[in-house]
Amino acid sequence: xxxxxxxxxxxxxKSAPAALAAGLxxxxxxxxxxxxxxxxxxxxxxxxxxxxxxxxAADAGNVTLRVWDQExxxxxxxxxxQLNKEFQEKYPNVTIKRVSRSFDDLKxxxxxxxxxxxxxxxxxxxxxxxxxxxxxxxxxxxxxxNYAGIYDWNTRYPNTLLNLNRVSADSRRFGTGRLYGxxxxxxxxxxxxxxxxxxxAGIEPPKTWQEFTDSLARLKDEGELPIQFGNLxxxxxxxxxxxxxxxxGATDTRNTVLGRGDGFDTAHTKDAAATLADWIxxxxxxxxxxxxxxxxxxxxxxxxxxxxxxxxxxxxxxxxKPLGDKLxxxxxxxxxxxxxxxxxxxxGLAWSVTSRSPHPEVAAAYxxxxxDEHAADxxxxxxxxxxxxxxxxxxxxxxxxxxxxxxxxxRLNEDDGLVPYLDYATPTFYDTxxxxxxxxxxxxxTPEEFAAALQKDYGPFIEKQxxxxxxxx
Amino acid sequence: xxxSNTGRRAPGEPRAVGYLYILPALLVYGLFLLYPFxxxxxxxxxxxxxxxxxxxxxxxxxxxxxxxxxLRAPFxxxxxxxxxxxALPVAIGLLLAGAMSRIRIRGLTFFRTVLFLxxxxxxxxxxxxxxxxxxxxxxxxxxxxxxxxDSLARPWLGDYDWAxxxxxxxxxxxxxxxxxxxxxAGAQRIPRELYEAARIDGAGALREFFTVTLPGLRGxxxxxxxxxxxxxxxxFDLIYVTTGGGPGNTTSVxxxxxxxxxxxxxxxxxxxxxxxxxxxxxxVLTVSVSRLVEGRRS
Numbered sequence: 001x002x003x004x005x006x007x008x009x010x011x012x013x014k015s016a017p018a019a020l021a022a023g024l025x026x027x028x029x030x031x032x033x034x035x036x037x038x039x040x041x042x043x044x045x046x047x048x049x050x051x052x053x054x055x056x057a058a059d060a061g062n063v064t065l066r067v068w069d070q071e072x073x074x075x076x077x078x079x080x081x082q083l084n085k086e087f088q089e090k091y092p093n094v095t096i097k098r099v100s101r102s103f104d105d106l107k108x109x110x111x112x113x114x115x116x117x118x119x120x121x122x123x124x125x126x127x128x129x130x131x132x133x134x135x136x137x138x139x140x141x142x143x144x145x146n147y148a149g150i151y152d153w154n155t156r157y158p159n160t161l162l163n164l165n166r167v168s169a170d171s172r173r174f175g176t177g178r179l180y181g182x183x184x185x186x187x188x189x190x191x192x193x194x195x196x197x198x199x200x201a202g203i204e205p206p207k208t209w210q211e212f213t214d215s216l217a218r219l220k221d222e223g224e225l226p227i228q229f230g231n232l233x234x235x236x237x238x239x240x241x242x243x244x245x246x247x248x249g250a251t252d253t254r255n256t257v258l259g260r261g262d263g264f265d266t267a268h269t270k271d272a273a274a275t276l277a278d279w280i281x282x283x284x285x286x287x288x289x290x291x292x293x294x295x296x297x298x299x300x301x302x303x304x305x306x307x308x309x310x311x312x313x314x315x316x317x318x319x320x321k322p323l324g325d326k327l328x329x330x331x332x333x334x335x336x337x338x339x340x341x342x343x344x345x346x347x348g349l350a351w352s353v354t355s356r357s358p359h360p361e362v363a364a365a366y367x368x369x370x371x372d373e374h375a376a377d378x379x380x381x382x383x384x385x386x387x388x389x390x391x392x393x394x395x396x397x398x399x400x401x402x403x404x405x406x407x408x409x410x411r412l413n414e415d416d417g418l419v420p421y422l423d424y425a426t427p428t429f430y431d432t433x434x435x436x437x438x439x440x441x442x443x444x445x446t447p448e449e450f451a452a453a454l455q456k457d458y459g460p461f462i463e464k465q466x467x468x469x470x471x472x473x
Numbered sequence: 474x475x476x477s478n479t480g481r482r483a484p485g486e487p488r489a490v491g492y493l494y495i496l497p498a499l500l501v502y503g504l505f506l507l508y509p510f511x512x513x514x515x516x517x518x519x520x521x522x523x524x525x526x527x528x529x530x531x532x533x534x535x536x537x538x539x540x541x542x543x544l545r546a547p548f549x550x551x552x553x554x555x556x557x558x559x560a561l562p563v564a565i566g567l568l569l570a571g572a573m574s575r576i577r578i579r580g581l582t583f584f585r586t587v588l589f590l591x592x593x594x595x596x597x598x599x600x601x602x603x604x605x606x607x608x609x610x611x612x613x614x615x616x617x618x619x620x621x622x623d624s625l626a627r628p629w630l631g632d633y634d635w636a637x638x639x640x641x642x643x644x645x646x647x648x649x650x651x652x653x654x655x656x657x658a659g660a661q662r663i664p665r666e667l668y669e670a671a672r673i674d675g676a677g678a679l680r681e682f683f684t685v686t687l688p689g690l691r692g693x694x695x696x697x698x699x700x701x702x703x704x705x706x707x708x709f710d711l712i713y714v715t716t717g718g719g720p721g722n723t724t725s726v727x728x729x730x731x732x733x734x735x736x737x738x739x740x741x742x743x744x745x746x747x748x749x750x751x752x753x754x755x756x757v758l759t760v761s762v763s764r765l766v767e768g769r770r771s
Contacts, residue, residue, distance in 0.1 A: 108736050111523050130739055138524035232604075232631055234719045288609035290720045291628020296608060428738060438720040442633055 054150050055361035057091045063359050065366060066097045066120040068113065070106040070349065075317055076185065079382040083370045090369070094362060107131070114140045114354060121357035122366060124349040125181055127164050127420075128174065129427040132350065136180055137171035142353045143178040147364040153182055156371070156388055158413050161186070163258075164420060165350045172465060174424070175258035181350025184371050185379065186387040186409050188345025188418060189239045190329045192309040192319060194301070197224060201307070205328060209247060212333045216284045219307050226284040228306025230297025235430070237276075237289075237437035238422055240310050242344035243332050245272035246419045250342035254419045256458070259465055264454035273440055273447035280441055290438050312345075313405055317383050320401055327401040331408045331417065340415035341408075344422070347387050385409060425458055432457040510752070516745035523741045534746035544747065547725045548754070550637060551706050554726065557641025558648055558705025563697050565645070566652025567690070571682045574660045574668070585657065589650040596647075600714030603643045604630065607715075630716050636724050640715055644705060652697045659693035660686060695767035699759050706755050727751045 057063075071080050077100070084096045099120070101109070106124065113119055114135060125132045125141065135141050148154050154162065161183065168177035191212075193205060198215075201222045206212040216226040231237045245253050249268030255261030279285045286292065301309040302322040309319075313329070320327050331341035351370070353363040369375065376390030380402075386393070389406050396403040412418050423430035436453040439445040445453070492499075517534050521527035538544050569588075578584065591599060606612045607629040614626040629639040663685060671681045687694075709728035712718060718725035718733070725733075727747050735744035 111736075115524055130737065134522055134524050134739055140524070232628075232716070232719070234717055286609070288628035288631065290631025291607070291609045292631070293604065293608065296605075430737075435719070435721045438631075442631075442720060444633060444721075 055365065057094060057362045057365040060093065060359060060362050062093050062095075063362050064095045064097055065122065065359065065362055066099070067122040067366070068099045068101070068106065068110065068120045069122075069124045069351075070101055070103045071124075072100050072102050073317075075379075075382040075384045076348075079375075079379050079384050080370070082378055082382075083375055087366060087369050091362075091365075094366075096366070111135075114138075119354045119356050121354060121359060121363045123352055123354060125352045126349050127346070128424040132165075132180060132352075133167055133171060133174050135352075136167040136178075140355055141180045142355045142357070142360055143180060144182070144353065144364065144367070145179050147367070148179050148182075151364070151368045153179075153368075153371075157182070160413070160416060160418055161347050161387055164346055164424075173259055175420075181352035182367055182371055183347035183350050183387050184375070185348035186345070186385045186413075187313045187348060188331070188409060188412055189243050189310060189312050189343050190405070190408060191243075191332055192301070192311065192315075193328045193330070194304060194307055194323065194326055195328050196326045197304065197307040203307075205330065206333045207337050208339075209333050209335050215307075216279070217282075220283055225286060225306045227279070227308045227310060228297050228301040229285045229289045229310070230292030230294050230300075231289045231438065231441060232292055232296075233294045234434040234438060235423075236294050236297075236311065237441060238430075238433050239312060239344055240285075241272060241276055241433075241437055242419065242422050243310055244275050245269060245422075246342040246344060246417075247332060247335070248272055250417065250419050253422075257420045257422060257425045259425075259462055263462065264458050265451050269451045269454065270447040273450045276437075277440055277443070277447060280443070285441075290441055313385050313409075316385075316401060316405060320383075325400075329401055329404050329408060331412055340417055341412060342415075342417040342419060343412065344420075345412060345418040346420050380406075426461040428457055428461075429454075513745045513748050516742055517749050519742045521741040522739040523735070524739075527742070530742050534742050535750070537743070538746060538750055543722065544730070544743075546722060547727045547730045547747075548750075550724060551708070551726050551754075553637055554641050554644060554708060555702060555705045557638070558644040558708070559698060559701040561645045562648035562652045562701055563694060565649045566656050566697065567687070567694075569649075569653045570656035570660050570690070571678075571686050573657060574663075574686060575678060575681075585654060589654050591647040591649075592651050596710040597714055599643065599647060600711045603646075604715050607639055631720050633720055633723055636716055636720055640711060640724055643711060643715070644708065648701045648704065651700065655693045655697050656690055659690045663689035692767060695763055698762045698766060702758050702762065703755055706751060706758070 067084075069080065071077050080098070080100075084098060088094055088096055107126065110123060110125070110131075111134075114123065115138065119140070125135055132141070144153075148162075162179065163175050165181045165183065166177045166179050167174045195205075197219075198205060201215075201219055201224060203215045203218060204211075206215050219226040229236070229240065242253075245268060248271050249266065252261045252266065252268065256263055276285075280287060280289070289297075297306075298309065298311070298315060298318065300306060302319055309315075316329070332343050334341045351367050353360050353367070357363050371387070373388075373390045376386035376388055377392035379386040380389065380392040380396070383402065385405055389410065393406045396406060398404070398407060422433055426432075432454060436445065436450050439453075440447070440450045516527075518530055518532075519527040520530045520533070538548075573581065608614075609628040609631075611629075613629065617623065617626045627635060630636050632639075667685045667689070668681065671685050676684065707728050708726055709732065712724055712726050712729045713732070716724045718729055728751065731744045731748045731751070733744075734740040734747070
């Protein structure tokens with residue numbers, strides 16, 4: 001599927017052209033410094049008196065809906081194009097003006113566009129403190145709770161997913177409060193495996209965590225690389241580590257990320273770190289991981305080097321192309337056979353309505369249209385994992401990688417096994433964790449020091465968060 | 474005739490007319506460089522997340538440049554990189570130019586072109602190419618293993634001790650060609666008689682280099698230092714493409730930190746302060762170079 005650029009962890013991945021574009025655009029924007037910086041945007045706090053019945057977009061008169069998204073890749077791009085076309089056919093009075101940019105480009109320009117005088121109507125906002133919470137604090141996004149009631153989004157989505165798009169009324173926390181967006185796609189960090197490599201080593205796809213770790217040792221003995229892994233880009237280890245941590249303390253990790261758990265100076269953080277270090281030591285993960293690019297690692301796995309690959313479902317389309325039937329995916333095997341799996345995951349970027357949009361009801365109708373059951377089927381047909389799979393998903397071959405992906409997704413949602421990306425935890429957590437993990441992988445820190453480094457970022461931030469709101473913010 | 478009226482004036486009079494000539498360029502310069510720079514200075518005295526109302530920061534953003542190790546380190550790395558971006562290319566360029574002034578090399582144009590080629594490539598292309606050369610299974614490690622130096626092979630860009638020098642060497646590779654071409658052009662301007670005189674006086678290769686070539690290239694050396702220092706300090710694209718400041722923070726540089734803070738951490742004030750500090754640093758270094766090397770006094 002094509003949505004591999006859609007979330008906080010993955011966003012740092014950059015192809016070379018994207019790097020050029022993003023980097024130069026970023027510097028150009030900064031240098032030309034469009035906003036002198038004392039203004040604030042002073043937009044209204046966005047709580048519009050909303051409609052109470054399903055508003056008919058057809059009655060809105062001639063409307064141009066400006067949509068900024070970052071779905072530039074194969075499957076998601078095609079799916080959005082198709083849905084846009086269908087929406088305009090359904091409502092001939094609506095014209096959609098779509099601007100799609102790569103994640104990095106969108107991230108660097110969205111802030112300025114939103115705070116300008118003529119912002120787009122619908123934007124894709126990244127969950128977490130740096131983007132969505134900041135936008136809400138500046139009053140740039142419209143709360144969607146009204147529409148969620150009208151369009152039954154509250155029942156369409158599992159709460160775990162919906163909550164990630166919520167920001168508290170005081171704009172200081174996320175995961176709770178008003179709804180500021182809905183997501184189209186789902187994603188989770190799964191265990192990809194090469195069926196042929198496993199079969200050649202005489203290994204059945206593992207059903208339990210113990211079987212999984214046993215198979216790693218066996219693969220190593222056979223001279224095969226057990227898990228392909230590249231961490232030069234700094235962020236991939238967040239997913240690997242997150243998955244390990246979720247096996248030991250999923251609930252607490254989820255609470256911690258959402259600002260109400262025990263933090264990171266915990267036994268399961270240290271144990272997960274110790275496991276990661278141990279896997280490097282034993283050669284289950286390549287020793288040179290810090291020097292190998294994410295794309296290069298994926299390419300090597302796709303070329304048959306490595307039995308497992310732990311990464312997000314956004315890679316599925318790219319892996320399926322070269323590997324075909326040999327590709328399999330499962331959630332991390334649970335401790336006991338048939339137990340509940342847990343892993344890092346969530347959803348694609350939230351689609352949000354800006355507070356200055358003159359047509360919030362049309363924008364909401366659009367949001368509903370691109371996320372409803374029909375949309376889910378369009379996504380499935382384009383090889384994209386919908387947040388809420390529809391009928392088309394049932395027709396997939398259960399043994400194909402796509403079928404396995406959908407089944408794993410459903411399982412994870414049913415069992416409440418999804419833990420949000422660790423880098424949501426604080427505004428600087430991406431830096432803290434990625435650097436600490438590179439240290440850990442290089443053997444420069446102990447698991448204890450690693451946990452302490454994470455807590456040193458998390459502790460003071462949460463303390464500030466929990467303190468009473470300072471006056472005049 | 475009216476023309477005779479103007480003809481009576483001395484050329485260039487009245488003096489103010491000169492400003493008219495530079496006005497278009499000055500406008501562009503002011504609009505796109507001076508004004509934004511002023512804005513950056515203004516921003517650097519604020520705490521601003523890029524969206525909500527900013528609060529005055531006083532000198533906070535500047536003092537933290539000295540007190541915060543995560544801000545000090547990038548400047549340290551930039552100075553280390555200067556050795557690779559500036560000192561080494563100038564030294565190698567001089568060596569090559571010196572050698573070429575004594576020995577006639579067949580296919581000189583060819584070698585010159587090849588050595589200059591990195592300058593023509595976009596830095597991002599250079600970064601991507603070197604990223605694959607320096608990869609664990611990349612060309613460099615293959616080469617080392619092929620000649621039996623397995624113990625030296627390492628994941629260059631992921632190694633805490635070697636990532637910074639590895640990125641630096643890429644800079645050397647890019648900049649050497651520029652320096653060499655500059656020096657070769659300069660060396661052709663040095664009168665042959667000086668070399669002949671030196672040889673008649675019995676000067677060896679070394680003596681000849683220090684008494685004739687080096688002083689003759691003074692202007693070019695100043696230019697080379699200025700260009701390479703500026704390129705080295707504002708280095709962003711190469712870091713962005715190759716390491717993203719990693720592993721840990723061992724290769725983060727000021728220009729990367731500006732981008733990172735302004736766009737990823739929403740700390741626009743701090744980013745602006747780094748940018749201003751970087752500008753001052755570049756200014757001081759280039760002025761020192763033109764004073765010390767070129768001997769120009771302003």
